[in-house]
Amino acid sequence: MxxxxxxxxxxxxxxxxxxxxxxxxxxxxxxxxxxxxxxxxxxxxxxxxxxxxxxxxxxxxxxxxxxxxxxxxxxxxxxxxxxxxxxxxxxxxxxxxxxxxxxxxxxxxxxxxxxxxxxxxxxxxxxxxxxxxxxxxxxxxxxxxxxxxxxxxxxxxxxxxxxxxxxxxxxxxxxxxxxxxxxxxxxxxxxxxxxxxxxxxxxxxxxMMKTLGFIKVLGRSLTRLELYEENSIAFSSIFYGDFQEFPDVDTEGMIEHIGTLDTVSVFCLIKEKREKEYRASLRSKYDIDVAKIAGEFGGGGHKRAAGCQSGSLPLEEFKTKLIDSIKREMRLL
Missing domain, CATH: 3.90.1640.10 (inorganic pyrophosphatase (n-terminal core))
Structure with missing residues (x-):
């Protein structure tokens, strides 16, 4: 070839x-x-x-x-x-x-x-x-x-x-x-x-080979779903206690379920694998550059898939700053 x-x-x-x-x-x-x-x-x-x-x-x-x-x-x-x-x-x-x-x-x-x-x-x-x-x-x-x-x-x-x-x-x-x-x-x-x-x-x-822990943690993340900006931004979280209960759970692919909602443009899953240390996975369906947003927090990735960490920020402040950055990028379109 x-x-x-x-x-x-x-x-x-x-x-x-x-x-x-x-x-x-x-x-x-x-x-x-x-x-x-x-x-x-x-x-x-x-x-x-x-x-x-x-x-x-x-x-x-x-x-x-x-x-x-x-x-x-x-x-x-x-x-x-x-x-x-x-x-x-x-x-x-x-x-x-x-x-x-x-x-x-x-x-x-x-x-x-x-x-x-x-x-x-x-x-x-x-x-x-x-x-x-x-x-x-x-x-x-x-x-x-x-x-x-x-x-x-x-x-x-x-x-x-x-x-x-x-x-x-x-x-x-x-x-x-x-x-x-x-x-x-x-x-x-x-x-x-x-x-x-x-x-x-x-x-x-x-x-197609997910564990029972994956299904249970996925269910919890879906019940924690939060929506912003007329349901165009979706956030969810997996906490330290979830990982303690299911220590072998692999969360890869879990974020995709959050993005299946028809109104959502940008979606984020925050994971607390270590206590008070938060990692955010960011995804974009359309034209929002989530790598740019992740870069503001020392992260990076691709235009439609990126990630970053909270650093010293507590969870709510981290989430608020992420949402504000996403809203700003949306307004620029």
Missing amino acids: NLKINDDLASQLRLLNEWIIASRGVIVSSHVNPDGDNIGSQLALGEYLSSIGKKYLILDEDPLPRHYAFLPNSNQVNRYSDTAIVPKEYDLLIVVDSGDLERIGTVVKVIHPEMKVVNLDHHLSNTRFGQLNIVVEGASSIGEMLYYFFSVNGIGITANIASDLYLSIVSDTGFFRYDSTGTGTHLIAADLIERGIMPNYFHTHVN
């Missing part, structure tokens, strides 16, 4: 492979609160590193979400707090799907003066924190970018890599529903399907 890729990006992807081959050891990491794009892209890189006999480690702050354990190589994801590591044995860190270096959490502790950092991302708010920054803001996912990486460098896509790339792509495109889904995205997916990927298998494992 002949997909168009510009010369600058092709050169960067070749340079990345040169750095990988020349390195003595590679750590692959990504943002806290992992999602499918994060997990799939790390595992795809891990498969390649393993195939060339490179010493490598996939290292994240948070554990692998249980609904991604169906991937054949999912046991390669290591949690930083559970892993004994000698940082000097690794001289290359590849950070995928993270707008800034702080988003990888405690894994930043592995960085030492001799280590090169590669920043492989597609977020508008990326801070270009690496020695090599491969940032493609129009890419649907890191999986799409890695497909180009494998193609440009003549690297074969094995069955495991195909699975990892497909998970990455469907996760960050909402199974091909989001604006970032382009012709190239569908062509890549078609090629992966030709290689044996079964779309329904992924839909079932990603979307």
Whole structure:
């Protein structure tokens, strides 16, 4: 399949492979609160590193979400707090799907003066924190970018890599529903399907394998729904007590249910996983740029999907400031 890729990006992807081959050891990491794009892209890189006999480690702050354990190589994801590591044995860190270096959490502790950092991302708010920054803001996912990486460098896509790339792509495109889904995205997916990927298998494992805790916490979030601006803004919350009662609950995808209300344009889910520490996930159906709003609170993301944290703000003040920012952006349209 002949997909168009510009010369600058092709050169960067070749340079990345040169750095990988020349390195003595590679750590692959990504943002806290992992999602499918994060997990799939790390595992795809891990498969390649393993195939060339490179010493490598996939290292994240948070554990692998249980609904991604169906991937054949999912046991390669290591949690930083559970892993004994000698940082000097690794001289290359590849950070995928993270707008800034702080988003990888405690894994930043592995960085030492001799280590090169590669920043492989597609977020508008990326801070270009690496020695090599491969940032493609129009890419649907890191999986799409890695497909180009494998193609440009003549690297074969094995069955495991195909699975990892497909998970990455469907996760960050909402199974091909989001604006970032382009012709190239569908062509890549078609090629992966030709290689044996079964779309329904992924839909079932990603979307249809929720725990009882997920259903109960989702129910609570829906009963807490608050509406503003003639029902065009929706807010809900999941509190620390919910996570204490259901400690293994994965809230990924929960926010989408809030946005199904026909009058809603912008919707937000605030989560308190640690006591009095609040993270907000923001979504936009239409033209409101939620990445801009998240940026006001030190966060970031994409135009229609972003996130931020409360910092030192108490919950009600955090929520009030978010609502005020959303209202302001709405008035500018």
